[in-house]
Amino acid sequence: MGGLASSRLISEIFIKYLSNEILDSLDDAAYLKLSPRLSFSTDTYTIDPIFFPGGDIGSLCISGTVNDIAMLGARPKYLSCGFIIEEGFLISDLEKIVKSMAHTAQKAGVLVVTGDTKVVPKGSVDKIFINTSGIGEVILDIPLSGKRASPGDKVIINGTIGDHGLAIFTAREGLDLDFDIKSDCAPVNNLILKLVENIPEIHVMRDPTRGGVATTLNEIAIQSNVCIELFEDALPIKSGVKEGCDILGLDPLYLANEGKFICILPEKYVKPALEILREDHLGKHAALIGEVTDTPKGKVVLNTKIGGKRIISMLEGEHLPRIC
Amino acid sequence: MDHNKLQHKIKETFDRIQERLKGPFRFMEVCGTHTVSIFRSGLKSLFPHLLEHISGPGCPVCVTHPRDIAMGMELAENPDVIFAIFGDMMRVPDSNGITLKDLRAKGANIVVCYSPLDSLKLALKNIDKEIVFWGIGFETTVPTVGATITEAKKMGIKNFSVLSHHKIIPPVLKFLVEYGEVEINGFLLPGHVSTIIGISPYEFLAKDHKIPSVIAGFDPIDIVYALDMLTSMYICNSPKILNCYERAVKPKGNKKAQRVIKEVFKVSDAYWRGIGKIEASGLEIRDTYKEFDAKKRFGLTPKDVGEPKGCRCGEVLQGKISPKDCPLFGKKCTPISPVGPCMVSTEGSCAAYYKYGV
Numbered sequence: 001m002g003g004l005a006s007s008r009l010i011s012e013i014f015i016k017y018l019s020n021e022i023l024d025s026l027d028d029a030a031y032l033k034l035s036p037r038l039s040f041s042t043d044t045y046t047i048d049p050i051f052f053p054g055g056d057i058g059s060l061c062i063s064g065t066v067n068d069i070a071m072l073g074a075r076p077k078y079l080s081c082g083f084i085i086e087e088g089f090l091i092s093d094l095e096k097i098v099k100s101m102a103h104t105a106q107k108a109g110v111l112v113v114t115g116d117t118k119v120v121p122k123g124s125v126d127k128i129f130i131n132t133s134g135i136g137e138v139i140l141d142i143p144l145s146g147k148r149a150s151p152g153d154k155v156i157i158n159g160t161i162g163d164h165g166l167a168i169f170t171a172r173e174g175l176d177l178d179f180d181i182k183s184d185c186a187p188v189n190n191l192i193l194k195l196v197e198n199i200p201e202i203h204v205m206r207d208p209t210r211g212g213v214a215t216t217l218n219e220i221a222i223q224s225n226v227c228i229e230l231f232e233d234a235l236p237i238k239s240g241v242k243e244g245c246d247i248l249g250l251d252p253l254y255l256a257n258e259g260k261f262i263c264i265l266p267e268k269y270v271k272p273a274l275e276i277l278r279e280d281h282l283g284k285h286a287a288l289i290g291e292v293t294d295t296p297k298g299k300v301v302l303n304t305k306i307g308g309k310r311i312i313s314m315l316e317g318e319h320l321p322r323i324c
Numbered sequence: 325m326d327h328n329k330l331q332h333k334i335k336e337t338f339d340r341i342q343e344r345l346k347g348p349f350r351f352m353e354v355c356g357t358h359t360v361s362i363f364r365s366g367l368k369s370l371f372p373h374l375l376e377h378i379s380g381p382g383c384p385v386c387v388t389h390p391r392d393i394a395m396g397m398e399l400a401e402n403p404d405v406i407f408a409i410f411g412d413m414m415r416v417p418d419s420n421g422i423t424l425k426d427l428r429a430k431g432a433n434i435v436v437c438y439s440p441l442d443s444l445k446l447a448l449k450n451i452d453k454e455i456v457f458w459g460i461g462f463e464t465t466v467p468t469v470g471a472t473i474t475e476a477k478k479m480g481i482k483n484f485s486v487l488s489h490h491k492i493i494p495p496v497l498k499f500l501v502e503y504g505e506v507e508i509n510g511f512l513l514p515g516h517v518s519t520i521i522g523i524s525p526y527e528f529l530a531k532d533h534k535i536p537s538v539i540a541g542f543d544p545i546d547i548v549y550a551l552d553m554l555t556s557m558y559i560c561n562s563p564k565i566l567n568c569y570e571r572a573v574k575p576k577g578n579k580k581a582q583r584v585i586k587e588v589f590k591v592s593d594a595y596w597r598g599i600g601k602i603e604a605s606g607l608e609i610r611d612t613y614k615e616f617d618a619k620k621r622f623g624l625t626p627k628d629v630g631e632p633k634g635c636r637c638g639e640v641l642q643g644k645i646s647p648k649d650c651p652l653f654g655k656k657c658t659p660i661s662p663v664g665p666c667m668v669s670t671e672g673s674c675a676a677y678y679k680y681g682v
Contacts, residue, residue: 233327249670299681306544307331308366311681 006117013095014115017102022078022113030113032078035137039074041065042133048322050097050127052171054163054182055258057130058100063187063258064209064324065132066108070189071205071261073140073196076108082116082131089119089127097128108187110134136189140196148203149224149264155290156263156273158191158283159184160236161213165255166244168323177247179240186259191280195263199273204264207257209324211315214253214300216262217290218314222298229301230290230312254315256323264292330545334370337548341555342372349375349555350507352500352643354382354493355514356671357542363680365544375551378506378643379676381496381596382514384461385412385669386641389595391626392489393418396458399487399622400424406433406450408443408457416665419629440465440472440486447476447484456618459488464516466490466607467581470588473609473616485618488609491594493517494525495605501533506643510554511537512547515569520585522577526565536563539573588613597631597665598638637664640673647674654678 015024022030043064050057061081069076081101085094105112163184170181192205204224208216213235221228237252245252259282265273270288277283300312325333353359359379362368371377381387397418400407407424414425414436428434433453437443443457459469469486476484493514501508513526518539529535536557540550550568557563567573585607594606609617618624631638635657636650647653647666657663659675666674 301681302366304366305327305330306334306365306367306370308369310363310366310369311679313679313681 009117013091013098017098018105018112020111020113022111023115030078030080032113032135034077034135037138039069039072039076039136039138039143040134041068042131043068043324044129044131045324046126046129046322047168047324048126049168049171050093052183053167055185056097056100057128058097059104060185060258060324061130061132062101062104062108062110063185065134066110066187066189067207067261069134069136070192071207072136072138072143073192073202073205074136074138074143075193076110076134076136076189078111078113079105079132079134080114081112083118084125084129085117085119086125086127087119087122094128104187108189139193144202144205146204146206146220146223149220149226149228149292150203151226151292151294152267153203153264153292154267154270154288155217155228155230155292156265156270156277156286156288157213157236157260158188158263158277159260159285160238160241161208161257161260162237162241162245162252162255164258165212165323166241166250166252168256169248169250170244177240177244179244180238181240181244184257184259186282188259188261188282191277191282192261194276194280195273198276199265199269201269202263202265205261207261209256209258212252212254212256213262214251214312215315217300218312220262220264221300224292225297227293227296227299227301228290229293229303232302232304234287234289236285236287236289253312258324325545333545334548337552338370338372338375341552342374344555344559345372345374347374349509349558350378351375351510351512351551351554352378352380352508353512353514354380354497355512355516356383356669357516358382358512358514358540358547359673359676360671361542361544362547363676367544367547368680375555378508378646379640379673380500380643381599381641383666383669383671383673384491385410385416386637386665386672387491387496387596388416388460388489388665389597390419390629390631391595394627394629395624396487396489397422397424397427398624399456399618400427400432400434402454402622405454405456406435406446408435408437408440408446408455410458410460411436412669413458413460415662415668417632417663417668419632421632421663440469441475444472444476444481444484447481451483453483454621455484457484457486459486459490461490462493462514462517463520463585466589467520467578467584470584473588473613474584476616477613485616485621486609487618487624488589488607489594490589490607491596491605492591492607494521494528495602496596496599497526497529499599499602499605500642501529501535504642508535508643509558510535512550512554513537513539513565515539515541515572518567518569518573518577520578520581522573523565523567523575530563530565534563537565539565539567539569541569541572595626596641598641632663635664637666637674640666647677650674
């Protein structure tokens with residue numbers, strides 16, 4: 001791709017939508033002034049399909065990285081984005097994606113300050129892949145970590161599970177199930193900050209993306225060497241998602257979420273935390289879904305609707321590929 | 325029923341069962357859907373200690389004999405064939421540990437179908453290829469396969485056939501009660517199979533062997549109710565075949581489905597993993613539809629092959645051992661690297677024990 005052509009691409013599309021003082025200088029690198037304790041994350045988005053109910057690869061690549069940065073108890077500030085675009089990709093689609101990125105960045109209160117674009121021969125990538133890396137300032141004295149869950153803690157989540165995974169699956173397979181199934185893709189950093197600034201003690205925050213709530217909780221149970229017990233009755237699941245999963249033989253606990261986070265905290269802070277979450281449109285279905293116990297260590301146990309128990313195992317293998 | 329009432333009802337019934345039994349009562353279910361329901365709902369964790377649950381040969385993927393797997397692999401490697409299969413078969417290892425997934429990675433044309441009719445559509449779209457549908461299943465799926473074959477004949481389709489490794493349930497039950505090494509005090513009979521065959525094929529269990537049996541639905545409360553009936557008959561020494569799934573199972577079964585099966589298939593001997601040959605326990609395609617019989621079309625002959633090394637699926641399937649008794653369980657054999665089909669299939673016992681703990 002010639003110098004002039006990429007220059008035009010940058011100015012026409014990227015600057016048009018993502019403009020800010022730092023990006024507009026178009027230097028080789030972005031000059032940033034930040035406090036010394038940083039949260040830094042990167043992710044590459046290869047989702048298929050690139051446009052789906054409730055979002056697109058643009059909103060996803062901003063939300064995903066913003067959320068990951070925030071999970072340490074940090075305020076996300078700046079992102080980079082690198083595009084790898086297949087030759088022949090429609091400019092109009094690229095414009096839609098970048099516009100969506102800008103909109104999501106604005107909601108999250110972050111700036112895209114540097115980027116890169118490569119156009120590659122047809123077949124080298126599938127339409128478009130985007131990498132976003134991001135930096136945030138850690139505001140907690142002790143960053144949140146998966147190692148800090150303790151017996152007696154409770155597990156809460158800011159809303160319904162399985163929405164994104166099911167939306168992608170049905171869009172990919174071309175299924176029209178008559179239910180309202182939409183990805184929950186959204187930046188939740190502002191909601192996380194509200195919690196972190198008002199709840200004196202939080203131990204873990206993690207977003208249950210690939211592999212769903214089940215896999216994420218298994219990872220935390222192993223890292224913290226505890227048992228996490230879930231209450232099947234308490235899991236917030238949209239009725240459309242439940243019915244869709246029943247028909248397709250999928251389990252919402254293993255489906256990806258892109259606008260949700262699990263929060264593990266001492267029992268005394270559950271009530272105020274849920275109040276804070278439910279006041280926000282991204283937390284109105286927040287729920288207490290489980291608790292941390294001592295044994296069996298490293299395992300997740302489901303207390304079922306009928307009063308029984310069973311293990312929720314880690315997802316083995318690729319449940320659904322290219323989900324984010 | 326709300327969840328509190330449900331929990332109360334289940335506890336009450338299990339307390340009654342425990343009270344009623346004077347010693348261990350061992351029941352076997354022979355349906356993968358029952359296996360999954362018992363584990364997934366947490367019902368297994370609530371069983372009173374005198375109630376012993378064993379899973380039998382109710383998973384059609386799991387009971388497919390290695391010699392039949394080898395036959396499927398042979399067809400899959402044929403460059404003129406598009407091999408249409410149900411998803412679970414993709415990862416079942418053959419005697420050498422090779423799967424259809426491995427063959428597909430090497431270029432074999434293998435397609436996952438949700439129904440046999442999908443494979444007919446493939447035949448219409450790919451007239452330069454031979455489409456073979458791998459018929460693995462019990463009486464529940466056979467009528468659809470039969471209907472697909474009659475449809476293919478009606479449409480004059482010349483490039484479609486079925487590799488029939490279908491099996492029927494009553495003969496394996498007979499084998500287990502006559503030759504099996506495990507004492508079975510009662511059967512939970514398969515709901516879906518029974519919708520097709522009705523009640524009478526099971527009568528021999530009560531009449532000849534005095535084993536009470538109940539046809540049950542798949543909700544936890546259906547299973548609990550069935551166990552209540554089973555243990556009650558056992559204690560009163562009045563074994564019968566009861567139908568507790570009346571909303572789906574008629575006493576004479578589904579006559580239309582039975583007609584389709586009879587039209588296209590005839591009963592034949594079949595090989596079951598871990599058991600070997602059971603007479604008159606399988607279905608093969610009749611001569612009237614011989615052009616749709618992949619075995620004849622491709623001149624396939626079974627090869628004498630054994631189980632994958634160290635695999636004890638055959639014993640698990642007969643209830644001789646629990647999955648946890650297998651030395652490979654959870655170590656060498658896991659869902660991500662299975663040695664045998666019981667760990668691969670979504671309805672396999674080993675997969676259920678591994679995934680749901682207990």
